[in-house]
Amino acid sequence: MPVSFHTDRDSLIWPWTSDGVYLVRSAYQILANDSLLSQAGSSNPDDSKPLWNGIWKLKVPNKVKHFMWQAANESLPTKCNLCARHVLLESSCGLCEEFPKDVIHCLWLCDHVKCIWLSDQTFHYPRTRKFRCFGDLVSFVLSELPSGTAALFSMEFTDVQDTPVRSAIPRVEARWKPPSAGLFKINFNGAVFADRSLAGLGIVIRDEFGLIIVTLSQKIPLPSSVELVEALAARCALIFAQEINIFKAEVEGDSLKVIQIPIVEAICLGGLL
Numbered sequence: 001m002p003v004s005f006h007t008d009r010d011s012l013i014w015p016w017t018s019d020g021v022y023l024v025r026s027a028y029q030i031l032a033n034d035s036l037l038s039q040a041g042s043s044n045p046d047d048s049k050p051l052w053n054g055i056w057k058l059k060v061p062n063k064v065k066h067f068m069w070q071a072a073n074e075s076l077p078t079k080c081n082l083c084a085r086h087v088l089l090e091s092s093c094g095l096c097e098e099f100p101k102d103v104i105h106c107l108w109l110c111d112h113v114k115c116i117w118l119s120d121q122t123f124h125y126p127r128t129r130k131f132r133c134f135g136d137l138v139s140f141v142l143s144e145l146p147s148g149t150a151a152l153f154s155m156e157f158t159d160v161q162d163t164p165v166r167s168a169i170p171r172v173e174a175r176w177k178p179p180s181a182g183l184f185k186i187n188f189n190g191a192v193f194a195d196r197s198l199a200g201l202g203i204v205i206r207d208e209f210g211l212i213i214v215t216l217s218q219k220i221p222l223p224s225s226v227e228l229v230e231a232l233a234a235r236c237a238l239i240f241a242q243e244i245n246i247f248k249a250e251v252e253g254d255s256l257k258v259i260q261i262p263i264v265e266a267i268c269l270g271g272l273l
């Protein structure tokens, strides 16, 4: 180090800011950069470009491309990721209870998903290989398999989703219209989350101009039928309206069966018109 010929007093200089003053932000950036550089492969933006381009070229819906991209970048809310963010305390797979639940375990390695891939011969070849992470698997599929197979691979993630139960309910086909002058309109809806044994109730109340006055959403334990979910949403909507002193309203739901059942009429007679 050269010796200074000036007689200035020594001072501490932080070399990573322009004025030499320490900032927490600058230290964070250095640590974040070090962390990125210490990760292998896909953390380098240039390396991830071919992967993104490959996913983007697939002839699949955009939502599937986005899902693949998130999965390949380990940015899905897996138990491993939630543990890393201190949301959960343990990361073991809830199905096999053997391995940490990162993306490649969830979507490819877990015994509970293997059967899906093994049921289709198209995917037997990649199953003979070992992959460090899901991004490596996607890169392999994009580069080593025909584009049609890569698209099939991507679509597998949506195809295995349960068909929405709600489609079985007879629906009232209508466009939303504001209520008559001087009235409110109460729209209610029920949703089923069978995999979590939950149902959701949603209510929106608008005024005669179509402006939203108030909304409510609530999760409840899954009732015995989809119609019951809709009925509970209707009941919740009417009670909610009464609680906030709305007594003149039109009630609208998209389940014809529920709109016609006595519970709605009974509550209507109880004060709501």
Ligand SMILES: [Zn+2]
Binding pocket: 093, 094, 095, 096, 097, 098, 099, 105, 110, 111, 112
């Ligand atoms: Zn597992």
